[in-house]
Amino acid sequence: xxxxxxxxxxxxxxxxxxxxxDGTLIPDAGRAVPDDTREALARLRALxxxxxxxxxxxxxxxxxxxxxxxxxxxxxxxGRIELEGGLHTEARFTPQDLExxxxxxxxxxxxxxxxxxxxxxxxxxxxxxxAWMVARSYRPLAQAPREGVLKVGFYxxxxxxxxxxxxxxxxxxxxxxxxxPYPHFLxxxxxxxxxxxALILVxxxxxxxxxxxxxxxxxxxxxxxxxxxxxxxxxxxxPLLAPHAxxxxxxxxxxxxxxxxxxxxxxxxxxx
Numbered sequence: 001x002x003x004x005x006x007x008x009x010x011x012x013x014x015x016x017x018x019x020x021x022d023g024t025l026i027p028d029a030g031r032a033v034p035d036d037t038r039e040a041l042a043r044l045r046a047l048x049x050x051x052x053x054x055x056x057x058x059x060x061x062x063x064x065x066x067x068x069x070x071x072x073x074x075x076x077x078x079g080r081i082e083l084e085g086g087l088h089t090e091a092r093f094t095p096q097d098l099e100x101x102x103x104x105x106x107x108x109x110x111x112x113x114x115x116x117x118x119x120x121x122x123x124x125x126x127x128x129x130x131a132w133m134v135a136r137s138y139r140p141l142a143q144a145p146r147e148g149v150l151k152v153g154f155y156x157x158x159x160x161x162x163x164x165x166x167x168x169x170x171x172x173x174x175x176x177x178x179x180x181p182y183p184h185f186l187x188x189x190x191x192x193x194x195x196x197x198a199l200i201l202v203x204x205x206x207x208x209x210x211x212x213x214x215x216x217x218x219x220x221x222x223x224x225x226x227x228x229x230x231x232x233x234x235x236x237x238x239p240l241l242a243p244h245a246x247x248x249x250x251x252x253x254x255x256x257x258x259x260x261x262x263x264x265x266x267x268x269x270x271x272x
Contacts, residue, residue, distance in 0.1 A: 007246055009214070009262070010230050011269055013048060016071075016208040018199050018225065021055040021064065023218040023252055024235045031061040036256030038067045043263040045069055047270060050206050054078060054195045056176070056187060056221050058114045058151060071206055076114060076150045077176060077189045077221050078198030083205055090116070091193035095146045100170055101188050102152065109156035113144040120144035152188045159186035176221035181238060187221065196224030216255070217241065233258075 019025040026033055033041070045051060052072035053060060058080075060073050073082045079091040093101070102111070110127060113120040122141035123129050129138070154162060163178040163186055172191040177183075195217070203213050215222070215229035218236040226232035226244040234245035235252055242248065249258055 007231065009265075010212045011266065012212060014050060014206070014208045014212060015048070015266075016050040016052065016203055016206060016213045017044065018052040018054050018072075018074075018202065018213060018215045018229070020195075020217040020219065020222050020225075020235075021053055021057060021060070024216050024222075024255070025053060026061070026064065027252060032063045033067045034253075034256055037259060040256050040259035040263055041068050044259065044266070047263065047266045049266070050208060052199075052202050054198050054202075054215075054225060056219075058119075072202045074195070074198045074202065077174065077187060077193060078195040078225075079150045079189050079193035080116070081198055081201060081205075083202070088205060089201060090150065091190040092147065093149045093152075093190045097170060097173060097190065098146060098149050098152070101166065101173070104154065104162055105165075106154060106156040106158060106162055109154050109159075111141055112138075112153040112155075113141060113149055114151040114153070115145065115148050116150065117148075150189070150193075154186040154188075155184060156186075157184050159184060162186060176219075179220060180240070181219055194224045195222060196228040199225050199228055218252070 022028050041051060050071045051068060053070060054074040056077045058076050060075060081088040108124045110124060111122040119136050119138040120141045120143060121133055121138040160178040163175050166173060166175060174189045174194045177186045199213060199215060200210060203210050211230040213229045214231045215225045216233045216235055217226055220240055223241060223244055226241060232245045234241045234248045235255060237250055249255060
């Protein structure tokens, strides 16, 4: 693999820090930002750094929104962007693309369709719905609309084959998963609905040059975001992301310490 050329951390202003959620800003399947990370983000915010989350989740946990003052909240792998609490952009499937995605060949797959209003789920008879689905009061997949769909998720051991087929027939769609670290889970989003495009749009809306953006991510759906960011920080050791990162933090627990170090440096530069 070719490593990304090194570059210094951007120290000019303005700055935008964009974080993936699970495995990056919060522990995998967690809901709360660790205390040291939260404190570091508050310091960065006080120094004028703009903050965003860019997540594959369709909603951000309330505990995260309460703990961190955010300039942008991006969900659905970049498909829905909120700025200052209002909707900025939203990418939706065309009815034709949605029909092609749902015409899958995975017998017994669990399928989840995400809209801004809620979830529509196909749970095979031999499977029990997961707790998060029950908590979200999902509806049957058969009731899903054909317009307004933001994301489709597949849970099945053979999702990699579906991903290969869709990349051949519908190359404009965005696919993540179907490989490490999520070999049994595939996410499909509409054209240009990925984290890299979202970071570009958020930076533009906030008036931050792309060279002054810093992105943090740990998984395959963060690849596009790390590639376009002015400075890319990989959290964890997934080999796929290494060529796109300027810096690697091997463990999620390293993030808070690193952010405090950055805040120290920015604060010292401001005092000069």
